[in-house]
Amino acid sequence: xxxxxxxxQLDVTRYMGDIVxxxxxxxxxxxxxxxxxxxxxxxQAAGLDDVDIEAGVSAVIESYKIELGQAIKSCLxx
Amino acid sequence: xxxxxxxxxxxxxxxxxxxxVLDTPPEEPFDRITAIIKSITKAPxxxxxxxxxxxxxxxxxxxxxxxxxxxxxxxCTHTIMQREPMIVEDATRDDRFRDNVFVKxxxxxxxxxxxxxxxxxxxNIGALCVLDIVPRRFSDAQITMLKSFAQLVIGELELRRIAxxxxxxxxxxxxxxxxxxxxxxxxxxxxxxxxxLVMFDIDHFKQINDVHGxxxxxxxxxxxxxxxxxxxxxxxxxxxxxxxEFALLLPRTSLTQAAATAxxxxxxxxxxxxxxxxxLKVTSSFGVTSLGAGCITSDEVIAExxxxxxxxxxxxxxxxxxx
Numbered sequence: 001x002x003x004x005x006x007x008x009q010l011d012v013t014r015y016m017g018d019i020v021x022x023x024x025x026x027x028x029x030x031x032x033x034x035x036x037x038x039x040x041x042x043x044q045a046a047g048l049d050d051v052d053i054e055a056g057v058s059a060v061i062e063s064y065k066i067e068l069g070q071a072i073k074s075c076l077x078x
Numbered sequence: 079x080x081x082x083x084x085x086x087x088x089x090x091x092x093x094x095x096x097x098x099v100l101d102t103p104p105e106e107p108f109d110r111i112t113a114i115i116k117s118i119t120k121a122p123x124x125x126x127x128x129x130x131x132x133x134x135x136x137x138x139x140x141x142x143x144x145x146x147x148x149x150x151x152x153x154c155t156h157t158i159m160q161r162e163p164m165i166v167e168d169a170t171r172d173d174r175f176r177d178n179v180f181v182k183x184x185x186x187x188x189x190x191x192x193x194x195x196x197x198x199x200x201x202n203i204g205a206l207c208v209l210d211i212v213p214r215r216f217s218d219a220q221i222t223m224l225k226s227f228a229q230l231v232i233g234e235l236e237l238r239r240i241a242x243x244x245x246x247x248x249x250x251x252x253x254x255x256x257x258x259x260x261x262x263x264x265x266x267x268x269x270x271x272x273x274x275l276v277m278f279d280i281d282h283f284k285q286i287n288d289v290h291g292x293x294x295x296x297x298x299x300x301x302x303x304x305x306x307x308x309x310x311x312x313x314x315x316x317x318x319x320x321x322x323e324f325a326l327l328l329p330r331t332s333l334t335q336a337a338a339t340a341x342x343x344x345x346x347x348x349x350x351x352x353x354x355x356x357x358l359k360v361t362s363s364f365g366v367t368s369l370g371a372g373c374i375t376s377d378e379v380i381a382e383x384x385x386x387x388x389x390x391x392x393x394x395x396x397x398x399x400x401x
Binding site for chain 2: 024025028031032035036038039042043045046047048052056059060063064066067068070071074075
């Protein structure tokens, strides 16, 4: 998987469907996207093949997605 | 500026405690990260290690059978004293670690690579680390990779912290506050540790919104929250349970002591002046209860404090009622 494909996965609509990330979480969300892109580059530089990179990064994105969903729900509670 | 953060131990521990992550169960996002690192590095031990005052506690840990160790035998306690990763290629050749109990005994650590987990405000609260029982080297690329994973760990912690805090007032959200109360209830059931709950509500808050507008109402909420936060002890928790309803959880506090604290807060709020045009003044009504025989679940404790609060409202407001 190339960095461009990862960037597409990181698109907010792919993260959360139609849900808009609240302002209070936006900075954290942006930072996560940047960190994942940095990680992809680091894994590539460490010599990992595309399949391993995709597996690792997808797992990281998937768990963040779940946490982000819970955080959004929590932000909307009060 | 940042390097001062490395030596300010009190602030560092406070930063760690703000995440409210110590002694929580294992969670998938962290376990996934350690599992991926283990798979990539082929190292037998990987951990997300958080350095508390006197101990090292693992949020995620592969290859070690413990959840925590004393801090003084921890490699990571050295890592958090620096900004850059700490690499120990062979612990038996390092004066700092050759006599370490985990080097001389199980699990016979020889290699350590740790990246500080630095919060956005510059405190190293722990380290993401890889350990091996044979000496080894990490390439620059592997170190960079570990740094990237460390950023993701901090990102996950930060996301939880943001979700726990009501962004208008900085108080805990209802969900996060009830989680704190649940912990106090568990402590009470396990060891009889007392705790009290103070619930309070701003009197006639609707009138403030109606007469002065919602911005003024929000300013009152923020000002009140700031006043309360400044007056709290670090062991206490402060939450916003609903619109203008707040709560304080007072660990190791009897009902009598809690009533005295509530009275102190009542007076503080009564004397508070919210700057604006015109400046605003408010009062609050308080309900106080303690964990005890009839109050052994979070719901029961909240219901009991709520009854006391209702009584305070019905008895003329701006007063403290205990139950």
